[in-house]
Amino acid sequence: MTETHVSVWWELLPAEVRKEIDDLVRRDARLQAIHLALEAGRIHGLGVHEAQLVVHGRYVHHSGGITRAPDRPLDPDSLAARAAECPGRVVAIEAVWDGDTVHDWFVDLLAVTEDPAGDHRLATIPWGAAVRFLGDDAADARHPSATAADRVGRDLAARLSVPFHFASPDTPDDGAPRLRSSSWPSPTRS
Secondary structure: OOHHHHHHHHHHOOHHHHHHHHHHHHOOOHHHHHHHHHHHHHHHOOOHHHHHHHHHHHHHHOHHHOOOOOOOOOOHHHHHHHHHOOOOEEEEEEEEEEEEOOOEEEEEEEEEEEOOOEEEEEEEEEHHHHHHHHHHHHHOOOOHHHHHHHHHHHHHHHHHOOOEEEOOOOOOOOOOOOOOHHHOOOOOOO
16 A cells, blocks of 8 residues: 555544544554544445554654653563562563564563463563664664563573573564473472
8 A cells, every 4th residue: 555545544534533543643552543543434444454554654744743652661670570470480481472463573571480370471572662672782683572582581581590482583483382381390399
């Protein structure tokens, strides 16, 4: 879809809806803006993909005036505090790829627990947050989300004295082999 098509879709939306979408974009409420564009534009045949492109166009238009939601901290203290809140004993830290049509590829950093067994999201690291976190190191050959997740995941795992697992650090793959807490031997208890 060309920029012209996106602007045609934009103009088909009622003026009050366009104003509300712009307000949502300036507050960095992307999903709400997409939902609003989709609902208001459905009558004209606007689908999810077109709604995403319309909202992306508004992000480009307002690029200097968006109040971005702050990134979740990726420092060891914050992550360790989140891990400590997980139910069960943390037995590993795992980085896994995920993606969607809005954010493209991103990495979730998980605490893998036993007693009860489970995976608990500690952080989601999209491209932009990774670049801001890495600063000058963002020029790594890998996807910035992978570089950031690998760095903070390894640091956190070392701090917690548990293994770190990232099955596909070099290539986005949401089907990469996952770590299961049952595969980790239970430590001897004293």
